[in-house]
Amino acid sequence: MPHKLLGLSGALRSGSTNRLLLREAARLYGAADYVEADLNLPLYDGDLESESGLPGGVNTLVAQIAEADALLISTPEYNAGVTGVLKNALDWISRHSEKPMVGKPTALMSAAAGRAGGVRAQTMLRSCLVAFRPRIALGSEFGLANSSNEFDADGRLTSEHYTASLTALMEALKDDVGRSQ
Numbered sequence: 001m002p003h004k005l006l007g008l009s010g011a012l013r014s015g016s017t018n019r020l021l022l023r024e025a026a027r028l029y030g031a032a033d034y035v036e037a038d039l040n041l042p043l044y045d046g047d048l049e050s051e052s053g054l055p056g057g058v059n060t061l062v063a064q065i066a067e068a069d070a071l072l073i074s075t076p077e078y079n080a081g082v083t084g085v086l087k088n089a090l091d092w093i094s095r096h097s098e099k100p101m102v103g104k105p106t107a108l109m110s111a112a113a114g115r116a117g118g119v120r121a122q123t124m125l126r127s128c129l130v131a132f133r134p135r136i137a138l139g140s141e142f143g144l145a146n147s148s149n150e151f152d153a154d155g156r157l158t159s160e161h162y163t164a165s166l167t168a169l170m171e172a173l174k175d176d177v178g179r180s181q
């Protein structure tokens with residue numbers, strides 16, 4: 001059975017380089033079924049939760065995480081941190097009775113306009129994820145700098161250096177999936 005990969009992008013826009021990066025990571029992982037989660041969720045609001053429970057999109061997201069063999073999370077850097085979109089999704093997930101990320105093999109990456117490739121956002125993301133206890137794949141931190149100029153028309157990374165580094169991260173993730181099955 002091909003592994004099931006779920007992508008979480010910290011950017012919503014259709015042309016997002018983080019979404020491109022997630023798809024490229026899934027391709028480099030090898031034979032796998034890749035699905036991207038919809039993080040276009042309402043803003044977390046305790047009143048909404050009290051009155052209506054968790055939104056349907058949150059329940060779907062939690063079920064997708066639970067079913068996935070591995071997660072790919074990519075975030076842009078917004079003002080030196082993780083995006084509100086991704087943090088909001090994590091806040092909703094934390095309100096669910098299931099804890100779908102515990103022990104889940106997970107690869108973190110970022111794509112940003114700046115020279116550091118969004119690594120400050122990744123650092124913050126790692127901190128936010130501590131309570132969710134995912135199994136984060138070890139490897140060099142993957143931050144794609146100047147991201148709007150790093151993909152060709154087919155959505156492939158053009159740089160050999162980045163491709164090799166992302167492939168290594170996907171190998172580490174695959175090893176973690178193998179160990180957790």
Ligand SMILES: Cc1cc2nc3c(=O)[nH]c(=O)nc-3n(C[C@H](O)[C@H](O)[C@H](O)COP(=O)(O)O)c2cc1C
Pocket residue numbers: 011013015016017018019076077078079080081111112113114115116117118147148
């Ligand atoms: C609100 C906002 C804040 C940003 N702050 C940063 C930043 O701190 N560092 C950085 O490298 N890029 C910053 N950028 C530029 C993003 O890195 C760039 O728009 C990136 O392509 C977004 O990812 P996407 O292509 O997936 O949408 C910011 C962009 C926005 C919209």
